[in-house]
Amino acid sequence: MKKVSMFFIILLLAIACKEDKKSDQETALTPPPTIPVEDFFKNSEQRTFRLSPNGEFIAYLAPYESRMNIHVRKFDSDSVTRVTSVTDRDLAGYFWANDNRLVYIRDKGGNENFHLFAVDKDGSNEKDLTPFDGVRAQIIDDLEDNEDEMIVGLNKRIPQVFDPYRINIKTGEMKLLYENPGNITGWQTDHDGKLRLAFVTNGVDTSILYRESEDKPFEEVITTDFKQTLAPQFFDFENPDVVYAVSNLGRDKTAVVKYDLKNKKELEEIFIDDEVDTDGISYSRKRKVPTVITYTKAKINRKFLDDESKSIFTAFEKELGTSNEYYITSSNKNEDKFLVYAGDDKSRGMYYYFDKNSGKIEHLADLSPWIKPEQMADMKPISYTSRDGLTINGYLTLPVGREAKNLPVVVNPHGGPWARDNWGFNPEVQLLANRGYAVLQMNFRGSTGYGKEFWESSFKQWGQTMQNDITDGVKWLVDEGIADPERVAIYGGSYGGYATLAGITNTPDLYAAAVDYVGVSNLFTFMETIPPYWEPYKKMLYEMVGDPNTKDSIMMKENSPVFNVDKIKSALFIAQGANDPRVNKDESDQMVEALKKRGVHVQYMVKDNEGHGFHNEENRFDFYNAMTKFLDENLKEKADKIKT
Helix, strand or coil: CHHHHHHHHHHHHHHHHHHHHHHHHHHHCCCCCCCCHHHHHCCCCCEEEEECCCCCEEEEEEEECCEEEEEEEECCCCCEEECCCCCCCCCCEEEECCCCEEEEEECCCCCCCCEEEEEECCCCCCEECCCCCCCCEEEEECCCCCCCEEEEEECCCCCCCCEEEEEECCCCCEEECCCCCCCEEEEEECCCCCEEEEEEECCCEEEEEECCCCCCCCEEEEEEECCCCEEEEEECCCCCCEEEEEECCCCCCCEEEEEECCCCEEEEEEECCCCCCEEEEEEECCCCEEEEEEEECCCEEEEECCHHHHHHHHHHHHHHCCCCEEEEEEECCCCCEEEEEEECCCCCCEEEEEECCCCEEEEEEECCCCCCHHHCCCEEEEEEECCCCCEEEEEEECCCCCCCCCEEEEECCCCCCCCCCCCCCCHHHHHHHHCCCEEEEEECCCCCCCCHHHHHCCCCCCCCHHHHHHHHHHHHHHHCCCEEEEEEEEEEECHHHHHHHHHHHHCCCCCCEEEEECCCCCHHHHHHCCCHHHHHHHHHHHHHCCCCCCCHHHHHHHCCHHHHHHHCCCEEEEEEECCCCCCCHHHHHHHHHHHHHCCCCCEEEEECCCECECCCHHHHHHHHHHHHHHHHHHCCCCHHHCCC
16 A cells, blocks of 8 residues: 555656646746836835844834835834935935934935935934035044044035044034145044045055054055055054055956055965956954955855854855855944845845854845746856957846847946946846846956956047947857847946947947937046046046047047937937936937937936936836837837747
């Protein structure tokens, strides 16, 4: 009897496995349902979790009247207090200043003149700490061991540079710590909150100034051109004259080093990777030791420097698997309670609470519970070779349930341009994949993380070899049979918007449609309208983009899309924030006006309450709904009619 029963059990399991396999095959060939735009871009119900210093309270951002506001609850309680009630714009960020008071950051309409506000955790005693019109505040040191004060930088005296102030987070009273002579672009404190480092530039050369204590004068440590980097991360815990730093001095790739400021020399190379730059190094404030070095290839990599830090990541990998990327986002002051973000390429991710003493991992929140990961597409690392032999790395996302053959494609160059794309959940990419598009993202030359030579190869190459890297990515997709050459669109924001416009002016037959989001159209006016606090770097921009006062002006005009609108054949959609401080609205206005003069219609969306990108939820909904409609209408075949 047992043998018969076992036979039937095995038979049923075999049938079930066969049926499951068939179902998986059918699923693989079946596109997922069309998911509403809003599901990709609506605010999370809870996000950006922070532990109070004593570990007893947890704060997070949650919607209030469609805006992300601070909420607080005691860790073992379900009772929630809404701390802020901002209704015009999401908060840009926040942190615990002490166990009772939080500090948050906000601007007006995207103008990026950030103000610092402080408020008690019960919502009382709210105060604008920097109530100055047209002034931008930046945090230099939150002074973790000082419950009443922090150090901030303000450009209220000279718009181009920031003076450091010690500010009382209860009263707003502030004291000037050092008067910026006009060439200091950054400040750094030691572990005791003392102002010990200053960074000076003349536009192309950068100097590090150092002082042994606040009652001594600053002295020059080293001066390099802007292509060389010595970036102190934090002071050594044993020797107050030594810093841990990220450096490419004498190297192509940045390394983590120990550097002696007093004797002006590198003491030790701690870590270097032969393929990519080192991102940075972290430390434990309580244990006074460096903990982990990070560097990014296709995905993030870590080199642990102590077992305690490694044990946290090991615990999560054992509990939740190795397919996620994990980040410690917050801890209590005692460093035995942690908040950890776990994410991959198919959801916004989740937050977990980790108690180091008990080893307990507790789920806190799913940032997008309405998104089904099985309906999302894989973001796959890829590489191809540009026409001059340079290896270009990137990511390819193919739509679920469609054969990777003759697909409509959206090429999505990143902004910066001295930044990079990374692996992980990208709502824009997943939206487009859900609509049936393959999405190609590439880290073209100049993208950060690939070494000094790769970065420098982009200098004065806007619209030229940088653009060739994008074009060559399209040709690679076509040669691989993945892309239908008649149905390729390009979409990007900021520099990606410039690359979009350069794409349809330099290679007008390559793209059937284009979407420019807060992009540069005129290299001359872009240089003239940068924010005041970018002015100290203007000579550097001349070195990297082009100097309009020299023969570079010929190159700059040739590569400014606004002067080449007569070449455009593609349908074009432009979106712009009216208050953009980085890429002035005039950049988009010029492009639209130039096309109108030629009798060419261009779809143009302007949001009056936005800056460099759309942050308010309703504006995101408007833009991405309009974008997907535009792409579907202007590619030669609609994505939803592609045969699989």
